[in-house]
Amino acid sequence: MKRIPGTNKRTQILLGFLLVWMGCSSPRDIIIISGQTMGTTYSIKIIHVGLFEAQKKIEQGIDSILTEVNRKMSTWDSNSEISRFNQNQTDSPIPVSPEFFQVVNMAQAISRKTNGAFDVTVFDLMSLWGFGPNPKSGMPTHEEIEKVLSFTGYEKIMIDKKSLIKQHPSTKLDLNAIAKGYGVDKVFQFLLSKGFTDLFVEIGGEVQCSGRNQRNKYWSIGIENPSGGNKPDRMFAAIVYSDGGAVATSGNYRNFVNINGEIHGHTINPNTGYPIQTNVLSVTVLSNSCMVADAWATALMVMDYETGLKKVTENPDIKAVWILDKKDGSRRVARSVGAKIDDSIYEIIR
Incomplete structure (x- = not known):
């Protein structure tokens, strides 16, 4: 997948692929700025009250940040x-x-x-x-x-x-396994500096948010259901509701290559030099920093579930959610202490 330096933005009044659940309260005004960066897409949601006259300057500021991240960190x-x-x-x-x-x-x-x-x-x-x-x-x-x-x-x-x-x-x-999270943090801090408090910043599925959504509800972040398995018709495996913090997910189902008829995921164990072979399908990490969450999600994909859970327990600045594969094709969800999810389509084992 070719990385695209810079950005190509458009402003729209549509929600991205992440769910925002609607309540019965009157919706507040929302501005959504989206486009392409770092070989993927981004979506930024800003909730505001009254006239929004600085939109062009905000777009330019976001564009400048993402272009600079690419200029420094794109291989x-x-x-x-x-x-x-x-x-x-x-x-x-x-x-x-x-x-x-x-x-x-x-x-x-x-x-x-x-x-x-x-x-x-x-x-x-x-x-x-x-x-x-x-x-x-x-x-x-x-x-x-x-x-x-x-x-x-x-x-x-x-x-x-x-x-x-x-x-x-x-x-x-x-730096691909940490740069998107860094970019999310930079854009998020830029928007906070402009006085916005109800925000949702997403780049390639990595998220940082604060406050409430358009319906004055918690932001809801879908944990993608990995391809395959016995529930292929369900887009999300679970939902994380949040009024602040970062969420990043890593999974081998997103990026793989076919070598001589064998499918290999993009998660390579840096210690052995070979693609990982565990029953971990995806890991979602929650933290105060998207850069930290992004890197830890990749690290935990390299480990088996038991090793990863031990590492998360030793590091109180992160929480994690695992989707695990069973030999019979069914799946389970596991959580570290303090990791809260809702609407799981799979059995939760802890």
Whole structure:
């Protein structure tokens, strides 16, 4: 899927693919700004009272933020900051922008907490399995995987004040598993700074919201029902109702490749170099930061459910919801302590 630098926006009075349940109260005014960014779509809902005269400036501000995130973090743009970093093979400190540093610094912190299950040095590993801007064709050999693993791993990137140091000249970064969440946070904070309090910001399914929706109800966020299974006609597996916070979901059913007749999901275990093989179909993470939720959702997809639950329990800044596959084709939903969902179409086991 080709990443699209910049944005192509349109304003509409329609809701996106996420559910907003309607009550019986009179609807408030809503402005919806949507478009494309980071190879996916975005939808921003702003509830307001009275005349909304600054819409053009708000749209321009959002456009500027998303364009800048792409300019710094898109591996599909050969002139982006991350592409220039990947092309740099020096072992000296590489100065980076404050925004780039912030994202990589957070990524490294989560890598340490997850024992490398989350790792942004996987650019060449993803390419080897047919993903990214330079996908290889065919099934990678064990030797090819071992070679790439020799220069990947979060330990290969060191933080030095406001610079980054490569421990191997061939190490390359891929921020796709955290950049969308970062973009959501940036847009959300921009809108808060403009005085809006009832907000819903979504990029590629990653969400940050506050306040109430058009009907003065909690925002409702659908957890997508993974394809397949015994309830293929149901779009959502469950609903998260929220008046504030971030929600991000990761699942192998969204992005995969066919290699010699074998289907492989895009979640690669950074430690082994191979696609994951667990009964976890998707993980939804709740946090105060969408950047944090985005990264943790990817990390938890790499782990089996029991390991992931232990990690979530050890980190009080996140909660999680798992959709698990059973051998008979049925599914179950599991939750960490404090994770609240409604209208689950599957059995909840905890």
